[in-house]
Amino acid sequence: MKEAILDAAESRARRGGYNGFSFRDLAKDVGIKSASVHYHFPTKEQLAEALAHRYVDRMAVYLGDPTKLQPRAAVKHLADIFIKANEADDQMCLCGVFAAESGNLPQRVLPEVVVFFDLISKWLNTALRPAESAPKAAEIIAAFEGAMLMSRVMRDPAILRSVVSATLKRING
Amino acid sequence: MKEAILDAAESRARRGGYNGFSFRDLAKDVGIKSASVHYHFPTKEQLAEALAHRYVDRMAVYLGDPTKLQPRAAVKHLADIFIKANEADDQMCLCGVFAAESGNLPQRVLPEVVVFFDLISKWLNTALRPAESAPKAAEIIAAFEGAMLMSRVMRDPAILRSVVSATLKRING
């Protein structure tokens, strides 16, 4: 049930942000009452913290060992998970949404978001084996985050795909 | 006073999103009561609509005639306004934030956000005089939006500057 609540929260947060869902929304989604949601997550801040933490963990598992991928394959691997969520469910990256709302996010959530971007940045920089000509990891991640934003609001999946494709062309190997 | 309310709303929205501020917040910011804010903007939806609309208008004026700028100068011109807001006040692009929250935005606001991205896209594509090798406008805008997101949350203005710099290097002329 704890996982089901997080699933519902993630789905809603990735569409409408942290302030875009309530305990009652989640309760309805999973078929219990809001008081029962509080049993699993006493406060909304704790829920969001757990949400971001799980997101980071899942991403770390998905990414895997960066030394086992060629640069282009690594960028493609990262892009694929974003494309999938974007096209299947109109979802942004959870931490991208939280970053957009960062000025109004509870204290304990923000550090998790920072950890997320640190994780991907280091993973990508390892995979890219930083060369003179290679784009920096942050540039690639920024392009993907912005592209998810735009693809969804413009209702045009081609934007994200186009950004991914253009990024891949810039990678050697 | 109407403008002062919009100023306060924009400042708050660009930091914490649409659901991140209340009429009482704005009232305190401008030194009146929340009931008086409702006199100027009957509903929050109308306020947000006016906010996005003003943002689009201001951007159109700022951008000016795209045929009078060389491609690189145009991209730099667009980037400058984002860099300024990002570094001076930790602000995202208003429409970038709204796009991130799009799943929870009132109906009449979303179209304004779409208009914003259409406006910049067309302006940029005109300025770039689309060549075989030129990046598409959407790719550049996406990179900037994502970079603002990351710069702020990572507390590192260098990210946005680095993305802008890398983007400029890809432009001919």
Place this chain on the structure above:
DNA sequence: GTCTATAATTTGATAGAC
């Protein structure tokens, strides 16, 4: 235009029964 006062609803959260 701004105020006081207040309505109506939503929200995060708690107490206690089962």
Place this chain on the structure above:
DNA sequence: GTCTATCAAATTATAGAC
């Protein structure tokens, strides 16, 4: 673990005086 019941606070919004 989940429920009913409820609370306190916040939020959007309105009515009517000045």
